[in-house]
Amino acid sequence: MHKPLALQCTSLNFRGFQYAQAMLFTIEEINNSTDLLPGISLGYKIYDSCGSIARSVRVALVLANGNEIVSAPSEATCTRPAQVQTIIGETSSSPCMAIATVIGPFQMPLISHFATCACLSDKTKYPSFLRTIPSDYYQSRALAQLVKHFGWTWVGAIRTNDDYGNNGMVTFTETAEQLGICLEYSVSFFRTDPSDKIKKIIDIIKASTSKVIVAFLSHMDMDVLIHEFSHHNLTGYQWVGSEGWIFDSQTAAMDRHHILDGAIGLSIPKAHVSGLRAFMMNVKPLNSSNNEMFTEFWETLFNCKFKQSKSPADKQTDCTGHEDLTGVQNSFTDMSLMPIFNNVYKGVYAVAHALHSILSCNKTCNNRVQLDPFTILQHIKSIHFQTKEGDEVYFNENGDPAAKYEIINWQPGTNELVDFVTVGLHDASLPADKQLNLQNKSLIWAQKSQQVPVSVCSEKCPPGTRKVLQKGKPVCCYDCIPCAEGEISNTTDSITCVRCLPEFWSNKRRDACIKKEAVFLSYEEIMGALLTAASLFGTCMTVVVAFIFFRYRKTPIVRANNCELSFLLLFSLTLCFLCSLTFIGRPSEWSCMLRHTAFGITFVLCLSCVLGKTMVVLMAFRASLPGSNVMKWFGPTQQRLSVLAFTLIQVVICILWLTISPPFPFKNFKEFKDKIIFECALGSAAGFWAVLGYIGLLALLCFILAFLARKLPDNFNEAKFITFSMLIFCAVWITFIPAYVSSPGKFSVAVEIFAILASTFGLLICIFIPKCYIILMKPEKNTKKNMMEKGATKCT
Template identity: 85%
Template sequence: MHKPLPLQCTSLNFRGFQYAQAMLFAIEEINNSTDLLPGISLGYKIYDACGSISRGVRVALALANGNEVVSSPYEAPCARPAQVQAIMGVTSSSPCMAVSTVIGPFHIPLISHSATCACLSDKTKHPSFLRTIPSDYYQSRALAQLVKHLGWTWVGAIRANADYGNNGMATFTETAQQLGICLEYSVSFFRTDPPDKIRKIIDIIKASTSKVIVTFLSPTELEVIIQELFHHDVTGYQWVGTEAWISDSHAAAMDRHHILDGAIGLSIPKAHVSGMREFMLDVKSLNSSSDEIFTKFWEKLFNCKFKQSESAAMNQSECTGHEDLTGVQNSYTDMSLMPIFYNVYKGVYAVANALHSILGCNETCHDQVQLDSFTILQHIRKIRFKTKEGDEVYFNENGDPPAKYEIINWQLTENGIVDFVPVGLYDASLPADKQLNVQKRSIIWAQNSQQVPLSVCSEKCPPGTRQGLQKGKPVCCYDCLRCAEGEISNITDSITCVRCDPEFWSNERRDACVKKEAEFLSYEEVMGALLTAASLLGTCLTAVVAFIFFRYRQTPIVRANNSELSFLLLFSLTLCFLCSLTFIGQPSEWSCMLRHAAFGITFVLCISCVLGKTIVVLMAFRATLPGSNMMKWFGPAQQKLSVLGFTLVQVVICILWLMISPPFPFKNFKMFNDKIILECALGSAVGFWAVLGYIGLLAMLCFFLAFLARKLPDNFNEAKFITFSMLIFCAVWITFIPAYVSSPGKFSVAVEIFAILASSFGLLICIFIPKCYIILLKPEKNTKKNMMGKGHQNNFD
């Protein structure tokens, strides 16, 4: 068993040294200022945490109570006042969390310039933590929005297996899912992981179909993965990075095989602090220091060794202390991380402004004020000031600054050096639709391409289709299904199809709703024109018959058949023919009421006349019997009253129908998908069938009476013609009912018109044409003798 050796730093890191120099520059600037903390000088202590959590905790405790060496058992070091008013650091998130947890209960402000883990915003766990760099909560969301904006919905993810990577990727994944982005894989590793684990990650990348890799890695982890990718010849991927490496020239320099060319990511906005660059590059002033750390810095910076150095190598030159920095190019002379140095600068000034406020500084400061860490922390949280460069510095309730990022693109120059080109901005303080601004035309993508790489699991679904999820696969993997009839999608990658409004229907491509064609029986179409012609023909024929009857009104055949009822019947037939025209054309409120009322009343008038003529025939026969006086009970006056009475019943029915629930124009969307049927709704079905039923009742009564009188012994017995006409009438209207119910759209109207015309023609032809035939072609039979003759053969049997 051996006691483990204490943790030691093995090499000098120039980046850490630069952060320390930035702090020294801010402190010297404040100490030389007459406006800020006049008469007060700030001091400092610097410790190297070496990126180690345990060492970070140790040096934090040392800064808190001066307990660098093991304390005497008789002292209580934690009871001493804090040795510092605030701690600047740590650089990485995980050590920062550990340090914050230790010093949090003592309310010592810890201000980090580079720790971005969103977990540090939790004030219940890290009450004294503040930072001058935005939280990864915003960076992760910004990365997800950037990926979505560039059209990538199928990406891979690699993260550092530490608080920075795990928390950052968790927020990115959550936001990506909300934006419809899927992760094909999400893997983590740490720089000390065995090679087998790194190779497994490379195999996952090679087997993937996504072409974009989103990273939450530090430059150290990035270097490990890049070297392994080169060994396996894996190139051509579009890399998306965070502020940890996207603008770091050291990360660009280590990518000697140009695997990261075209990378894009978020960076802290560029900054310039007048005098800081010159201060940091003025290394001669460091030569005057006798501190061991400066000796190590000088030896590494100029790759030489001092004589007194124990580790001097034989092939290294001797340091003189007067070396010239002009020809040196390394990570120390590189100022690409000036935004991070500026964060250190702002952190120091935040502490100074808080002290300025606490000490009540005006021309002088009250140096007798007892300082305590809690008061300093409270004032830093509320501080709001502007730097000499004009940037406003403040912290929100979580100790975070406002989130602003530049979008950086790696573009290879002609001499093979990577140029960090700003191609956009992200500002979380703006409205959601204006936060992200990307100039796509300025971007050079992976493999020096001018075209945005395509990284999707499924091709975009064009308008007219919708996404159909593939079973067992993420939501980004789908089939494109054509929208059903009556539904459309007018955007790319639509999740659902939208049903058109009732008056519209989908076009052939299913990407737009077009107004349905309104269908009704019109005069312009062939069917409407033919029915109109038939109606007018019937009207004309009726007029011709009326003219013939009027011309020969004194002849026996006209006088013998009740001429007044005949003319009234001809008039009603004319109305029947004409009322069919009201069924043609676009339905309106008045036409719907008129067509049904006119149809019902005119047909009842017509049937009433026929019924009157039938009764006259029967009464006339009865009147020839000895002792009969029947005709005096059914003379001309009674005949007219009967017609009027039968018609008035129908008029009452129609009035009640029109008052209670009249027919009205109706748009029928259900009969045809792609058409609107303009029709007249019945309003009250009872009213409609009452009108038809009354007509049918009269027709059946007329048919029955005429059938009884068909064999009466007159030479010209009108009953047989009435019987035949009523037979046709009843047949037409009995077949009308199923035909009307089953006919679609305008054809139901055509069936109704056809029934009106057919029954009207039946009455006209059966009752009047035989008489016109005798009047015009057989005038010898149009005599009283022939009409009253007995024993002769009936010509119409």
């Protein structure tokens, strides 16, 4: 059994050395100040954790207990036991979590300048942790907003497999889902992972279709990843980076194959601490204090070897300790991490201001106050001051500062270097719609393109379509389905189609509702014009016949068959022709009531006259028989009363119909999808069929009586013509019923008008045209000898 070897630091990390230098600079500035902690000098102890969590915890316990081995110059005197009141560090989130867990019960403040994990804001777990860098909770949300701003909804994600990467990616994923962004893949790795695991990640990226990679990585993990991407020649991806690497000049220097060209991401806002650069460059005083670190630092910086050094023999050049630092270009002389140095600066000043308050410093400080970590922690939480550069320093209830970021874009600079160009700002303290502010600067994208890359699983659905998710795929992968008839979508990427209002219909592109075509039988269209012409022609024809009858009213053929009823019949036929016009045009409340009632009453008047004429013929024949006196019961007065009685019955039916449930204008949306049929609803169907039924009853009675009188022995027997006219009338209206019921829209109106005109023409032609023919063309037959004289009434 052997005891495990202790952890050993293998090399000097220039960044860690820079952070230590920043702390030393701040302490010296405070100690030289006459305004802050006058008469009080701050001391410090520096430990190298070598990036190890175990070593960090061990150091934290040593600092908390005060049991470390003290090695101080012999002339140094201490008036009280050495005890650390506050810890400045660590750089990474995972070590900070471990340290904060250990020292939390002691309430010892731990102020980090670069640990960004949102988990550290949990004060129940880490009550004494504070930081001068914003929480990743805000950075992750800002990254998601940035991705959304450029329309990237289909992205890949890579994270460091530690608390920083895992917790940051959790928040990013949650925010991305809320913003409609989908992750095609989300993989994690650590720089010490075996090559086969990194190879699997490379294969996943190669097989992906997304062109944007969100990298929540530390700069050390990004360096490893760049090497792998270069080895597999993977270029052309648009990188979106966290503050862990996006502003790191060392990472940019390693990108010799331009893998990260055009990268965009969030960085801590630029800062300047006056005097800090000069202090860092002036490292020679370290040599005068016999600091062991100086030897290692100087040998690493100039790749040389002191004679008494134990460094490897591969360094052939001898160090003098007086080498010129001005011409050196490496990560130590690079001041690009000044924002992080500023965080160290603000953290040390926060402790100083807290001590200034505790010691009640004015011109002097009260040295008798017993300091303890808990009191210092409470005062640090409540401090609020401005640095000499004008930066405000304070902590919220979670120990976090205000979250502000610069948006950095990698653009090609001179000598193959990268320029970190600030192209915008993100301020989490502003309302959500104003947090992201991109400046009017031209951005450079992957492969030095000027066009914003496109990274979507499916192209946007244009207006007129809706999104339908693809089975088994994320919500960003969908098909665009055209909206159904009568539905529209007038926005891009609509998830539903909206049905148009009943009076509207979708256009061909399905992106707008247009007014439905109004369908009714109008005078302007051909069918309406022809029916109107037929109606007017029939009216004129009737007037001509009436004029002929009036002109020849003294002739036997006119006098032979009750000329009074003939003129009344001609008048009713004229009304029948004209009433068909009420069916043409846009239906209105009055036209709907007028068309059916006028039709019903005029046709009953017409049929009553025909029925009267038929009965006159029959009665005249019966009167010619010996001993018959029936004509006295059916004289002119009785004929007028019969016509009036038959007509009044129809008038009563129509009045009841209009009173109970009259016809009314109605918009029919069901017959055609894309048209509105303007029609007259019947109101009471019983009223409509009662009107038609009564007309049919009179027509049937006329037909029977005329049929019985068709063979009476007269030279001119009008009953034959009435029989034929009634045959036409009945045939037309029997045919009308199924045609009317089955005809859609305006065609049903046309069928009704046609039935009216056909039956009216049938009556006019069959009853009157033969007489007109004799009057005009065969006047020799227009004599008493050829006429039936019995039963005839005289026209005066």
